[in-house]
Amino acid sequence: MNQMKQTIGFGLHLPIIRFKGEADHSREQILSFAKKAEYLGYDYLGVNDHIVFRSTSWLDALTTLTAAAAITNKIKVGTSILNIVVRNPVVCAKALTGIDILSSGRLFAGVGPGSYKGDYDVCGIAFEDRWKRFDESLQILNLLWKREKAENKVNYNGNYYKFEKVVVTPRTFQRPHPPILIGSWGSSRPGLRRVAKYGDGWMASAYNITPDKFKEKWKMLLSYRKDMGRDTTRFTNYLVSMFGYIDNNNENIHKMVKDILSPALVRPADELERLLLFGSVNECIKKVKAFLEAGVNSVHFWPVNNYIEQIEIFSKEIISSFR
Numbered sequence: 255m256n257q258m259k260q261t262i263g264f265g266l267h268l269p270i271i272r273f274k275g276e277a278d279h280s281r282e283q284i285l286s287f288a289k290k291a292e293y294l295g296y297d298y299l300g301v302n303d304h305i306v307f308r309s310t311s312w313l314d315a316l317t318t319l320t321a322a323a324a325i326t327n328k329i330k331v332g333t334s335i336l337n338i339v340v341r342n343p344v345v346c347a348k349a350l351t352g353i354d355i356l357s358s359g360r361l362f363a364g365v366g367p368g369s370y371k372g373d374y375d376v377c378g379i380a381f382e383d384r385w386k387r388f389d390e391s392l393q394i395l396n397l398l399w400k401r402e403k404a405e406n407k408v409n410y411n412g413n414y415y416k417f418e419k420v421v422v423t424p425r426t427f428q429r430p431h432p433p434i435l436i437g438s439w440g441s442s443r444p445g446l447r448r449v450a451k452y453g454d455g456w457m458a459s460a461y462n463i464t465p466d467k468f469k470e471k472w473k474m475l476l477s478y479r480k481d482m483g484r485d486t487t488r489f490t491n492y493l494v495s496m497f498g499y500i501d502n503n504n505e506n507i508h509k510m511v512k513d514i515l516s517p518a519l520v521r522p523a524d525e526l527e528r529l530l531l532f533g534s535v536n537e538c539i540k541k542v543k544a545f546l547e548a549g550v551n552s553v554h555f556w557p558v559n560n561y562i563e564q565i566e567i568f569s570k571e572i573i574s575s576f577r
Contacts, residue, residue, distance in 0.1 A: 261551075262576055265296055266296050266556070267495070274518070288321075291326075295573075298492075299329050299332075305337075330360045331361060334437075339367045339368070344417075347395050351424065361432040363434050364494070367385060392448070433455060435456065435457045435490075436456060438457070441462075453489075454490070456490075457491070460494065465545050468549065468550060473549075493552065497557075500535060501534070502534045507533060542576070546576070
């Protein structure tokens with residue numbers, strides 16, 4: 255029975271991680287997933303980003319997203335998140351603009367500084383400078399995307415990035431620009447103020463927040479926006495990295511968390527099972543409902559195995575309960 259009528263969007267993460275024991279990445283795996291996501295009526299399709307991540311194999315985020323955008327027509331495509339510090343903010347603005355144009359304006363741009371030191375080490379950037387660099391990167395992204403005319407020249411004089419009379423063309427397909435969603439665990443007030451100041455919305459990490467904490471931080475974010483004199487009616491949020499596996503067999507659930515996700519994230523299995531969408535259909539509906547009631551606008555599911563089967567189950571059993 256469809257008893258829950260509040261509005262909530264649903265997205266997916268492209269399976270760009272090769273978890274333990276899986277076959278190698280393939281064109282067919284990514285493209286069939288993207289096509290199926292659009293066919294099933296999901297709202298969003300996103301990619302996460304690491305240059306390196308422990309011993310886990312990752313497909314490149316922007317390359318994969320471009321391929322998915324090319325074979326879909328309606329589903330929104332984006333990053334959740336893209337590390338614009340290690341990749342360089344000007345280069346990222348250029349690449350994301352290209353995807354927005356090639357997707358006919360379907361891009362959402364989730365950005366952040368990442369949390370893995372290894373990404374910084376291989377790119378020759380000091381990990382301890384990431385937040386200061388991220389502030390400058392956000393300023394640059396906004397400057398480049400909020401120009402009134404494409405030919406307008408941009409100057410920037412920061413501690414880490416400096417340039418004069420730069421013209422980055424073409425402009426984005428969307429006007430004034432694609433939504434900029436800022437990734438933050440919500441653990442610090444300065445981090446939330448950064449989201450309120452520079453973003454069009456917040457990307458919260460599902461394995462780093464509970465419904466109660468989300469409600470508290472979302473209320474705080476909206477308060478910051480009001481204090482800054484910024485619009486709150488169109489300010490949005492995405493709950494991303496919602497890993498999961500839906501199964502009525504508890505033994506299978508425990509195995510998926512313990513053998514696949516826990517080693518990849520180096521986090522306790524019981525904590526991940528409690529926070530994320532691991533469990534029966536009814537258990538997962540309750541978890542989504544708790545976040546909906548906390549103020550979440552969209553949930554982005556990331557199955558850890560049997561990808562096509564899982565997104566079909568999620569669509570049929572979970573999404574249908576909210577629409």
